[in-house]
Amino acid sequence: VWGTVRANPSEHELERELEAHLSMAEEALRRQGHSPREAARLARLRFDTVPRALDALHEQRGLPWLGRFSLDLTLGARRLRKSWPLTVIGGLAMTLAIAIAAGGFSFVRALSGGPVPLDEGDRVVALQAWSVAARRAQNPAPEDFVRWREELRSVDDVGAFRTVSRALVVAGDTPLPGSEDDVAGVVSVAEMTAAGFRLARVPPLLGRALVEADERAGAEPVVVIGYDAWRVPFSGDPQIVGRQVRLDGVVHTVVGVMPECFAFPINHRYWVPLRADSAVRSWLEGPEILAFGRLAPGATLESAQGELETLGLATRPARSDAQAEAQLHPRISPYTQAFLSLEEGWSGLIMLLFTMLLLPPCANIAILVYARTVVRQEEFAVRAALGASRGRIVVQLFVEMLLLSTAAAFVALLLVQGVLTRAQIGLSQSPGATPFWMDLGISVGSAFYVAGLATLAGAIAGIVPAIQATGSLMQGGLRSLGGSGGGLRLGRVWSAMIVTQIALAMLILPSAVNLGWGFLRPVLSGPGFAAEEYATARVQFFGPTALFAERQAELIRLLQAEGGIKAIAISQSVPGVERSRLAVELEQTESAADDDGRAAANELSVTPNRVGLGFFDALEVPLLAGRTFDAGDFEPGRNSVVVNRAFAEQIASGQRVPLGQRIRDRFVSGVSPAAWHEIVGVVADFPANDETPRLYLPMTPGQTTPITLIVGANPGATAIAGRLREIARSADPALVVDEIRSLDALYLDQRAQSGAAVSALTVVTLSVLLLSAAGMYALMSFTVNQRRREIGIRSALGAPPVRLLAGTFRRPLGQLSVGAVFGLLAAYVLGAVLPIEELGGREVPGALLAAPMFMLVVAALAVAGPARRALRVIPTEALRDGG
Amino acid sequence: MSNKDADRTQFLRGTLDLMILQSLAALGPMHGYAIAARLEQASAGALLPNMGTLYPGLMRLEQRGLVRGQWGTTENNRQARFYSITAAGRRQLASEKKSWDQMVAIIETLFGEPT
Numbered sequence: 001v002w003g004t005v006r007a008n009p010s011e012h013e014l015e016r017e018l019e020a021h022l023s024m025a026e027e028a029l030r031r032q033g034h035s036p037r038e039a040a041r042l043a044r045l046r047f048d049t050v051p052r053a054l055d056a057l058h059e060q061r062g063l064p065w066l067g068r069f070s071l072d073l074t075l076g077a078r079r080l081r082k083s084w085p086l087t088v089i090g091g092l093a094m095t096l097a098i099a100i101a102a103g104g105f106s107f108v109r110a111l112s113g114g115p116v117p118l119d120e121g122d123r124v125v126a127l128q129a130w131s132v133a134a135r136r137a138q139n140p141a142p143e144d145f146v147r148w149r150e151e152l153r154s155v156d157d158v159g160a161f162r163t164v165s166r167a168l169v170v171a172g173d174t175p176l177p178g179s180e181d182d183v184a185g186v187v188s189v190a191e192m193t194a195a196g197f198r199l200a201r202v203p204p205l206l207g208r209a210l211v212e213a214d215e216r217a218g219a220e221p222v223v224v225i226g227y228d229a230w231r232v233p234f235s236g237d238p239q240i241v242g243r244q245v246r247l248d249g250v251v252h253t254v255v256g257v258m259p260e261c262f263a264f265p266i267n268h269r270y271w272v273p274l275r276a277d278s279a280v281r282s283w284l285e286g287p288e289i290l291a292f293g294r295l296a297p298g299a300t301l302e303s304a305q306g307e308l309e310t311l312g313l314a315t316r317p318a319r320s321d322a323q324a325e326a327q328l329h330p331r332i333s334p335y336t337q338a339f340l341s342l343e344e345g346w347s348g349l350i351m352l353l354f355t356m357l358l359l360p361p362c363a364n365i366a367i368l369v370y371a372r373t374v375v376r377q378e379e380f381a382v383r384a385a386l387g388a389s390r391g392r393i394v395v396q397l398f399v400e401m402l403l404l405s406t407a408a409a410f411v412a413l414l415l416v417q418g419v420l421t422r423a424q425i426g427l428s429q430s431p432g433a434t435p436f437w438m439d440l441g442i443s444v445g446s447a448f449y450v451a452g453l454a455t456l457a458g459a460i461a462g463i464v465p466a467i468q469a470t471g472s473l474m475q476g477g478l479r480s481l482g483g484s485g486g487g488l489r490l491g492r493v494w495s496a497m498i499v500t501q502i503a504l505a506m507l508i509l510p511s512a513v514n515l516g517w518g519f520l521r522p523v524l525s526g527p528g529f530a531a532e533e534y535a536t537a538r539v540q541f542f543g544p545t546a547l548f549a550e551r552q553a554e555l556i557r558l559l560q561a562e563g564g565i566k567a568i569a570i571s572q573s574v575p576g577v578e579r580s581r582l583a584v585e586l587e588q589t590e591s592a593a594d595d596d597g598r599a600a601a602n603e604l605s606v607t608p609n610r611v612g613l614g615f616f617d618a619l620e621v622p623l624l625a626g627r628t629f630d631a632g633d634f635e636p637g638r639n640s641v642v643v644n645r646a647f648a649e650q651i652a653s654g655q656r657v658p659l660g661q662r663i664r665d666r667f668v669s670g671v672s673p674a675a676w677h678e679i680v681g682v683v684a685d686f687p688a689n690d691e692t693p694r695l696y697l698p699m700t701p702g703q704t705t706p707i708t709l710i711v712g713a714n715p716g717a718t719a720i721a722g723r724l725r726e727i728a729r730s731a732d733p734a735l736v737v738d739e740i741r742s743l744d745a746l747y748l749d750q751r752a753q754s755g756a757a758v759s760a761l762t763v764v765t766l767s768v769l770l771l772s773a774a775g776m777y778a779l780m781s782f783t784v785n786q787r788r789r790e791i792g793i794r795s796a797l798g799a800p801p802v803r804l805l806a807g808t809f810r811r812p813l814g815q816l817s818v819g820a821v822f823g824l825l826a827a828y829v830l831g832a833v834l835p836i837e838e839l840g841g842r843e844v845p846g847a848l849l850a851a852p853m854f855m856l857v858v859a860a861l862a863v864a865g866p867a868r869r870a871l872r873v874i875p876t877e878a879l880r881d882g883g
Numbered sequence: 884m885s886n887k888d889a890d891r892t893q894f895l896r897g898t899l900d901l902m903i904l905q906s907l908a909a910l911g912p913m914h915g916y917a918i919a920a921r922l923e924q925a926s927a928g929a930l931l932p933n934m935g936t937l938y939p940g941l942m943r944l945e946q947r948g949l950v951r952g953q954w955g956t957t958e959n960n961r962q963a964r965f966y967s968i969t970a971a972g973r974r975q976l977a978s979e980k981k982s983w984d985q986m987v988a989i990i991e992t993l994f995g996e997p998t
Contacts, residue, residue, distance in 0.1 A: 009952075013964075017915065018934055020963045024916040027959070046931060047919070053934035057942060 014057055018050045068392075069399065076400035086368050087404060089770045093361035094408035094457050095415070096767050102416045102442075102450050104354035109445060110438045116335045117437050118264065119201040120294070125155065125304065126338030127291040129313055130331035137338070138328065139289045144313055148291060149195075154299035154307045155332070159195030160274060160291040161265045163188055167542045167736045168270070169246040170233050187229075189247065190268040191275075197224075199294050200264045206230075207241035207256030214255075214273040223252040226269035227260040247272065248542050249734065263436035265292065266339070290338060305332050339435055358453060362460035364501060364771040367494055369401065370465035371778030380470065394466040401462030402455065409454035417442050498775040499819035502855070505772040506823025509851040511830055511841070512765040518841030519758045521689065523751050527576065528688025529620065532744035533712050534567070535721045536574050540706040543734035549702025554731040559711060562727065565720065567712035569619055570612030572699055574708050576687045577746055582608045582695065586651055587662040587676060604663075606647055607692050610699035616642070616683055619710065624648075625657040626681030633698045639677040640698065647693035648682040657682055663695075687747065691842065710743070757840070772855070773862040779812045780866035788873055796875035808870050809863065816859065820852055827851065899932060899940045900949075901983065904976040907950060907968040914955075914963035915941060941966060949975050 009017075022043050029039035047053075080087045115122035127148055128137035140148075140160075149158040168187045190196075197209035205227065214222050223245065225234070234240050234254075243254050252272065263269070295304060308330040373380070380393055420440045539555070541548040552570070559568050573579070584604050615621075616628040624645060633640040641663070643651075651658050658679055665674040677697070685691055699707070713720040721740045728737040784791070787808055794804055827848060836843065906921045907913060913921065915937055923931045932940075944950040949972035955965040968976070 014938075016962070017964045018938065020914070020961060021916045021919075021934055021938075023961065024914075024957070024963070028920075046933070048933040048935050050934075053938060056935035056939050 011054075014054060015050060018053050022047060022050065068395075072396050072399035073403060075396060076403045079400055080404055083372060086365075086372065086774070089774050090361075090365040090368065090461065091404055091408050091411075093364060093767045093771055094358075094405050094461075095412045096763060097358045097361045098405075098409050098450060098453050098457065099412035099415045101354040101357050101453055102412055102446060103419060105351060105449050106416065106420055106440055106442065106446050108350050108354075109443065110440050114336060114437070116264075118199075122334070123295040124199060124335040125293055125295060125301070125332050126335050127155070127158065127293060127308070128331045128333070128338060129328050131328050137290075137331070140291055141313070144330070145289075145291055147311055148293070148308070151311060152293070152304070152307060154296050154304040155293035156296045157195045157199040158291060158293040159193035159199060160289055161190050161192035161196060162274065162289045163266065163268070164191055165189070166247040166270075167249070167540070167734070168233070169249075169733075187270055188268065189223075189270040189272055190265055191273070192265060192271050193274045196265060196271075196292070199292065200262065202259065202262045202264075204256040205259045206238075207254070209256055209258070210271060210273050215275055217275070219273070219275075221247075221250055221252040222255045222273065223247065224256040224258060224271040225254060226258050226262065229269040230257045265290070267434055267436045292335060301332060301334070308332055336435070336437055355453065355456070358457055359460070360501075360504075361767070361771065362457050363497060364775060365401070365404075365461040366465045367497055367501075368774050368778050369397065369461055370469055370494060371782050373465065373469035384470075390470045393470050394463060397466035398458060398462035402458030405454040405457035405461065408457070409450050413442060413447070413450055416446075495779070495815055498779050499815050499822075501768075501772050501775045502816050502819030503823035503826065505768050506820050506851055506855060507826045507830060508765065508768060509854065510827045510847040511834060511836065512761055513844050513847045513850070514831075514836050515839060515841035516758055516761050516765075517844045518836070518839075519755075519761070521842055522687075523755065523758075525689040527690075527743075527747055528686075531687070531747055532742055533714070534619075534743040535711050535713065535724065536739075536741055536743055536746065537709045537711075537721075537724050537737045538706045538739040539709050539728065540736045540738075541732075541734055542736060543732060545702070545705075547702075547732075548705060549700075551732045551735050552701050552707070555709075555728055555735060558727050558731055562720070562723065564714045565711060566714055567618040567620075567710075569615045569710040570699065570701075571615060571708050571710065572610035572704055574743070574746060575609060575611075575619070575710070576690055576743070577750060578607050578609050578694075580608060582606050582665060584663045584665060584695070587664075604647075604650060604693070606643075606695045608695045608697060610697045610704060612699050612701065615696075618712070619686065621686045622684040624682045624684055626659045626679070628681050628683065629696075629698050633680070634700050638698075639675050640680045641677040642681040642683055642696040643679055644683055644685050644694040644696075646685055646691040647695060648679075650693055691837075709737070769858060773858045776816060776859055776862040777865065779816070780809065780863045781869075783808060783812050784866045784870045784873075791870055791873045792875040795873060801871055805867055805870060809867070820855060824848070824852060899936065900944055901976070901979050903937075903940060903944060903966075904949060904968060904972055904979070907966060908973060908976055912953075912955075912965040912967040914957065914965050916963070918966070944972070947971075947975075 022040075025043035025047055026036070026039040029042050030036060034042060116124050118124060127140070129140045129144065130137050145158075145160055148155070152158060166187055166189045192210065193215060194210040194212050197204075203209075204224070207224075210222070210224055213219060225240070230236060230240060234243075237243070240254050240257060244251050245254060246252070247270075258271075295301070311330070313328055313330055383393060384390070420442065424440045539552075541551060543551070556568055556570075559565055582605070584606055586604070611629070613629060613631060613634060616623065625648075626642075628642055629640065632638060643658070648658055651661065651663075659682070661679050662676040663679065664676045683696070685694075709724075711720050711724070721742070724740055725737050728735045791804060791808055794807060799807070831848060902922055902925075903918055906918055906925075910921065915934070918941075919932055919937055941950065941952070945952055945966075949969060950966045951969050952964045952966050954962060957963050
């Protein structure tokens with residue numbers, strides 16, 4: 001292409017060159033004695049006219065290969081249509097691999113940051129105290145921040161922020177018109193120095209931004225709100241500036257509204273000053289604080305890093321992890337990199353891994369393409385004999401696969417776009433969680449990456465087998481015409497690849513079945529109780545801690561007084577959607593160690609939840625053994641726990657119920673080890689379709705915030721959901737209730753996630769199975785083609801069909817069996833190693849044995865076609881062709 | 884076009900690039916007309932490529948990086964585009980010559996056999 005572009009003179013230059021040629025010819029003819037008129041005529045006769053020569057040049061000047069490429073495309077499309085099974089299987093596998101890689105690319109790109117979308121965003125930086133040992137940042141000491149702000153010359157507008165949660169009450173003394181509910185709920189607030197607004201260079205929409213005077217001790221509390229916050233809780237009130245709101249009970253004056261696009265520093269809608277008097281004292285232990293700034297004109301990251309290191313960090317008070325402290329050093333980085341979970345260099349490695357996902361499906365398709373060349377051998381041999389170079393044939397196969405991979409890439413892009421759009425919507429619904437600069441959409445970079453993947457896939461699936469196939473073809477030439485299989489052989493590498501593929505299918509099938517059943521079973525069986533009758537809500541108390549227990553009791557009393565309430569329960573997390581995991585150890589007892597000569601399992605992972613008194617009765621969780629919590633269990637020093645059936649079965653030794661057994665937290669922080677807890681009861685799994693091992697601990701009222709309130713109502717959850725806030729507020733305005741949802745809806749969300757996981761798993765497993773079946777088909781097909789003559793002779797000698805097939809397929813079936821046995825062994829090992837239940841799966845009895853049976857059916861289907869062909873070989877024709 | 888002309892064209896298509904490269908390697912930079920005249924002279928008048936054959940050939944060689952074209956002035960003070968062979972062109976010529984020699988040897992052997 002470059003050659004064509006470089007050697008592409010203009011039309012005028014071409015004409016000039018041709019005219020010069022004719023003039024020189026005329027001159028030579030005149031010198032030979034011809035008249036000028038005759039010389040001109042003869043010159044045109046000998047060398048042609050300029051327009052005709054230009055026509056010939058135009059053909060060469062364009063892109064001659066473009067015509068050939070277009071022909072290859074047409075031929076490729078025709079061939080793909082003809083070999084539709086290969087097209088469908090290969091296309092599906094390529095689509096899947098490209099979609100996974102492209103989705104991964106978009107996530108990595110989103111996580112990898114880039115400049116923050118502000119004016120000169122590439123010069124906005126984060127300043128951190130970096131712990132080399134812990135590989136993470138620690139909050140800068142207040143004195144460090146002050147020195148950075150006052151002494152750094154290479155960084156301007158040095159500021160800091162931290163994110164806090166505050167209960168927002170918008171009405172204050174003068175309720176907004178039309179606002180029935182003055183509690184806006186708990187909001188995420190940025191406590192930020194005024195420098196943040198200067199650095200962002202975004203002017204406020206109304207009023208003013210924060211200024212340094214707001215940070216001073218004793219200054220009037222003020223708040224700046226974002227556009228969304230102004231539109232919704234404040235109903236877009238044009239007189240908002242000067243109004244008063246309460247944040248955690250403290251009256252703040254609204255001094256400004258920021259425009260819609262503004263969400264600095266992460267994704268905030270409320271900003272209050274980071275005040276030196278209250279915040280600095282708690283800097284080291286409080287919420288994470290990040291310092292930021294803008295590189296001064298002429299400064300670079302390197303020069304700023306140098307200056308920071310010269311300034312150094314203040315000595316900190318001795319802490320437990322002395323080694324980590326000793327290695328703290330100041331670090332400056334592009335702003336978005338401070339929020340990365342990916343370390344430098346990792347993104348490249350992850351991208352490489354995603355790209356490598358293409359290799360297995362493409363290698364599979366390459367096998368199929370190679371196997372198919374046996375059918376096209378005659379076509380290639382004729383083309384080679386007619387002068388087509390090996391390169392031309394290779395290019396044609398490449399274009400054919402490129403066509404397939406491009407179509408696959410297009411479908412993959414559409415799929416990824418759909419998934420990413422949903423993901424982006426999901427992320428945007430959790431405010432504060434997604435940085436405002438993170439965009440999950442398909443970018444130009446992603447499109448280029450996908451184009452690269454399509455080309456790579458086309459090259460692997462097209463060029464590699466084409467080079468292999470045409471190598472023997474070029475040597476064999478026309479001799480291979482009419483022969484049975486000719487010079488083409490399915491070499492050891494290809495056979496090994498097919499065998500490996502069978503092994504891989506055998507390996508993943510049992511685990512996929514177990515995982516799929518684990519995801520599917522809860523969806524099919526349901527939670528075991530009327531979840532739609534229960535509403536859950538998060539309850540937070542923003543008053544004095546000592547009063548929380550009393551207010552909690554008051555809330556429950558008020559709820560009990562409501563009509564139609566059938567059950568009230570309190571827990572730390574919503575039952576069935578707890579997220580945390582706890583590593584626990586069992587106390588070693590002699591009896592446990594004696595049982596069948598082994599020590600009881602001593603390191604277990606369990607999902608903990610703290611529950612209030614009467615939790616199990618309220619939710620009608622059946623008691624299987626022992627007892628549930630009584631009032632005494634909530635007294636200090638009483639360490640009782642209740643476990644669910646799944647956990648009891650895991651720790652039970654023999655047939656005994658583990659009542660009285662003691663367990664404790666393995667990784668408790670602090671000097672003294674965690675206290676032992678005694679199991680006093682075993683309850684049924686709740687919800688019934690979730691067999692996660694669970695551990696219930698007593699939750700003393702007032703000790704934990706936020707808590708989850710579960711209310712069962714007779715007409716259904718929606719009836720009570722609307723009243724919950726009102727009832728809580730009547731107990732105490734500082735009691736804030738939010739995240740009100742029915743249990744049914746929460747479980748539905750979980751099911752949707754399981755559904756997506758099952759779909760993904762099914763697609764991956766089906767692709768592997770399809771490719772395995774295609775590999776087997778290719779191997780058998782090859783065998784029949786290569787042994788056609790032998791089959792003909794055996795058939796002529798009267799061999800019965802069964803022996804004929806056994807003789808033909810003995811070797812390839814042996815190879816496949818080797819793959820199957822290896823795969824089965826590997827699957828057994830994987831089953832023993834993989835924590836299938838922790839991954840959400842569930843053991844299906846006999847899955848390991850069912851896998852080879854299933855593969856046998858797949859193999860029978862794949863072999864059926866070639867076997868039928870083998871039986872239809874007519875001896876006379878086979879002998880004539882092979883002779 | 885007569886059969887004879889058609890044969891000649893066919894012959895030209897296969898060997899023109901090789902002949903141009905050889906002429907440029909032997910005689911140095913030349914313009915299109917000089918190359919045509921050289922081919923006519925070397926073939927004793929048997930070959931005289933027209934512009935519709937010669938210039939696409941030159942352009943093809945230039946696109947492949949085997950020759951390089953530059954505007955210059957002839958001895959008669961006329962502007963013309965001079966072509967010179969590149970290093971890649973010399974390598975290509977050496978390779979083609981080798982194949983050609985082998986082919987000639989085969990043909991000579993075959994034609995030397997008693998009929």
